[in-house]
Amino acid sequence: MGIREQYGPWAVVTGASAGLGEQFARQLAAGGLNVVLVARRGERLEALAKEIVNHDHVEVKVLAIDLCAPGAMEVLHERISGLDVGLFVDNAGFGYMGAMLDQDPERIGRMIHLNCTVTLMAALRFARRFKERGRGGIIVSASLAGFQATPYMAAYGATKGFDLLFAEGLAEELRGTGVDVLALCPGSTHTEFGEVAGSKGPSSGLGMKPGPVVAEALRALGRKDVVITGWANKLVGHWVGRLFPRSFITRMSGKAIRRIAGS
Numbered sequence: 017m018g019i020r021e022q023y024g025p026w027a028v029v030t031g032a033s034a035g036l037g038e039q040f041a042r043q044l045a046a047g048g049l050n051v052v053l054v055a056r057r058g059e060r061l062e063a064l065a066k067e068i069v070n071h072d073h074v075e076v077k078v079l080a081i082d083l084c085a086p087g088a089m090e091v092l093h094e095r096i097s098g099l100d101v102g103l104f105v106d107n108a109g110f111g112y113m114g115a116m117l118d119q120d121p122e123r124i125g126r127m128i129h130l131n132c133t134v135t136l137m138a139a140l141r142f143a144r145r146f147k148e149r150g151r152g153g154i155i156v157s158a159s160l161a162g163f164q165a166t167p168y169m170a171a172y173g174a175t176k177g178f179d180l181l182f183a184e185g186l187a188e189e190l191r192g193t194g195v196d197v198l199a200l201c202p203g204s205t206h207t208e209f210g211e212v213a214g215s216k217g218p219s220s221g222l223g224m225k226p227g228p229v230v231a232e233a234l235r236a237l238g239r240k241d242v243v244i245t246g247w248a249n250k251l252v253g254h255w256v257g258r259l260f261p262r263s264f265i266t267r268m269s270g271k272a273i274r275r276i277a278g279s
């Protein structure tokens with residue numbers, strides 16, 4: 017069964033104005049799904065919508081909204097109420113690098129709100145809708161950073177640990193209902209993430225492009241509960257934690273992130 021038959025006819029993608037979300041929108045449209053694009057930067061979404069319509073001849077709707085604003089979830093669900101949505105890509109999120117004690121508590125709070133509360137509440141709404149419908153898919157953008165502590169982006173890593181455990185738990189609860197849940201765990205990926213997070217140094221150079229990350233996620237949906245994208249990241253996520261003590265991994269992870277956080 018193709019992706020449109022399995023998860024169509026409509027998909028909702030949050031964080032669609034850049035990076036992984038933009039790639040999800042493009043690849044889902046290429047697979048024949050109509051897409052609802054959600055993010056704050058409306059002009060970017062409009063430009064992407066135009067491109068997708070011309071290229072893939074599917075329907076596209078734009079919802080320029082701050083998902084952290086009060087009532088945002090209600091606005092989103094009101095706007096899609098007439099659409100037969102079968103796939104939700106729960107992807108909007110941001111990181112925050114730097115020494116924990118130097119970080120702005122207000123920004124930490126916003127990050128936790130978006131990466132954890134909004135991510136969970138949005139997934140919950142779609143999970144209920146999909147269960148009733150008897151079919152659907154939810155992809156939660158977690159991270160390789162969710163597998164271990166990440167000093168110098170400690171709070172961000174903790175939000176992604178939350179996303180990972182939440183998605184795995186939800187996947188188990190929904191098994192057999194026709195609703196597939198996937199925790200997407202990319203390692204470093206070339207998007208706007210680093211700039212937004214305040215990265216100051218060069219990244220490791222091992223980062224992936226968003227295209228292959230999204231393609232791997234779409235292949236894994238319905239087959240796995242968790243996907244770590246890329247072989248080097250798989251090695252870290254699946255094996256490093258089994259081979260080395262936790263304290264050693266935290267120290268190594270801190271050394272690597274400190275360089276790019278410029279702390």
Ligand SMILES: NC(=O)c1ccc[n+]([C@@H]2O[C@H](COP(=O)([O-])OP(=O)(O)OC[C@H]3O[C@@H](n4cnc5c(N)ncnc54)[C@H](OP(=O)(O)O)[C@@H]3O)[C@@H](O)[C@H]2O)c1
Pocket residue numbers: 030031032033034035036037054055056057058081082083084107108109110111130157158159160161201202203204205206207208209210212
């Ligand atoms: N890139 C990586 O290395 C990496 C690795 C692992 C996991 N991830 C995860 O992947 C997800 C996507 O990140 P990315 O790498 O694609 O980063 P990105 O290029 O910075 O994209 C983030 C997206 O989230 C949207 N967004 C941020 N705040 C929002 C808000 N309050 N309301 C609505 N939309 C909002 C942004 O759009 P607007 O600014 O227009 O609102 C943008 O479309 C995140 O959850 C991130 O934690 C990324």
